[in-house]
Amino acid sequence: MIPTSVTLVEVGPRDGLQNEAQPVSAAQKVELVQRLQAAGCREIEVTSFVSPKWVPQMADNAEVMAGIRRQSGVRYSVLTPNMKGLEAALPTRPDEIVVFGAATEAFSQRNINCSIADSIERFRPVVAAAHAAGIKVRGAVSCALGCPYQGEVSADEVERVVRLLKDIGVDHCGIADTIGVGTPRRAQAALERALKHYPLAEVSGHFHDTYGQALANIYASLELGLHVFDTSIAGLGGCPYAKGATGNVATEDVVFMLHGMGIATGIDLDLLVDAGGYISDALGRPPVSRVGKTLLAKRRQAAAAA
Ligand code: HMG
Ligand code: MG
Numbered sequence: 001m002i003p004t005s006v007t008l009v010e011v012g013p014r015d016g017l018q019n020e021a022q023p024v025s026a027a028q029k030v031e032l033v034q035r036l037q038a039a040g041c042r043e044i045e046v047t048s049f050v051s052p053k054w055v056p057q058m059a060d061n062a063e064v065m066a067g068i069r070r071q072s073g074v075r076y077s078v079l080t081p082n083m084k085g086l087e088a089a090l091p092t093r094p095d096e097i098v099v100f101g102a103a104t105e106a107f108s109q110r111n112i113n114c115s116i117a118d119s120i121e122r123f124r125p126v127v128a129a130a131h132a133a134g135i136k137v138r139g140a141v142s143c144a145l146g147c148p149y150q151g152e153v154s155a156d157e158v159e160r161v162v163r164l165l166k167d168i169g170v171d172h173c174g175i176a177d178t179i180g181v182g183t184p185r186r187a188q189a190a191l192e193r194a195l196k197h198y199p200l201a202e203v204s205g206h207f208h209d210t211y212g213q214a215l216a217n218i219y220a221s222l223e224l225g226l227h228v229f230d231t232s233i234a235g236l237g238g239c240p241y242a243k244g245a246t247g248n249v250a251t252e253d254v255v256f257m258l259h260g261m262g263i264a265t266g267i268d269l270d271l272l273v274d275a276g277g278y279i280s281d282a283l284g285r286p287p288v289s290r291v292g293k294t295l296l297a298k299r300r301q302a303a304a305a306a
Contacts, residue, residue, distance in 0.1 A: 158194070
């Protein structure tokens with residue numbers, strides 16, 4: 001069942017930076033995207049078209065989209081929670097958009113200010129308009145393995161939202177562990193519910209690493225044959241509406257594990273570490289990625305010894 005190649009969706013520029021307290025300029029975000037694509041990332045979540053009052057760090061969405069130097073074969077995606085977001089996003093020519101729902105009512109309210117049912121009604125015209133423009137739609141199910149407000153989340157609750165996303169025509173379903181509490185068998189149970197409604201290639205794992213479970217959850221997902229995962233360069237990030245939650249699993253760590261297992265990613269780990277070093281220097285702190293930190297330290301030692 002274990003796949004021989006895996007697609008990583010790099011979400012660092014969006015999920016990684018959306019919660020960043022210090023300013024990150026549009027030029028720095030563009031440079032990060034540039035370095036990620038140079039490293040071989042073929043799917044990059046660039047920004048989100050959400051309310052700048054809610055998420056100020058993404059207010060430069062159009063500027064960032066205009067600044068990126070597009071490379072053929074790379075897909076650039078953006079988050080669009082409603083028609084206003086989609087209308088702002090379309091002129092910036094995203095290859096893919098993302099609607100994001102939640103498995104719990106409490107998180108839906110906190111994150112997007114509406115109930116699950118209302119969120120689906122907001123997404124419905126977004127999906128239709130994106131499809132009319134020839135744009136693929138990914139959907140995310142937040143809090144699939146636990147909720148900061150409700151606590152435990154059942155696989156039934158996850159499947160309910162998966163089915164709702166499927167009903168409105170969402171093409172791909174991401175199972176998201178927003179607060180990183182999931183463990184491998186729980187992750188498999190939630191993914192299996194998504195796989196009842198979506199083909200293997202259209203289900204992905206989005207694991208935040210708050211409790212250090214993300215690599216184990218990815219391994220457990222590989223056992224189901226899953227081969228698409230969201231990851232964040234340097235392990236950047238957190239969700240503004242999930243206090244204390246840390247970033248997604250670091251891209252460097254996932255690439256190291258996959259390459260060690262003989263699974264292809266198309267990514268050059270050295271160049272990826274450069275990208276992680278770049279954004280970490282810009283933020284003035286070391287990468288969260290263990291692999292990134294270790295390889296950067298080795299480079300410094302080698303330079304000092306030379
Ligand atoms: P709302 O207040 O319900 O929306 O917000 P509204 O339609 O009532 O509009 C209120 C104001 O927002 C108006 O402005 C609108 O123009 C404006 P005002 O008249 O007050 O000046 N507005 C917008 N502005 C820009 N872009 C838009 C937009 N829509 C309305 N698209 C809304 C609803 C969803 C917009 C709001 O709740 C919001 O922006 N929330 C932020 C959600 C977010 O970005 N969360 C983080 C990303 S999701 C995530 O990280 C999870 C994920 O990684 C998976 C996982 O880990 O779980 C994907
Ligand atoms: Mg996330």
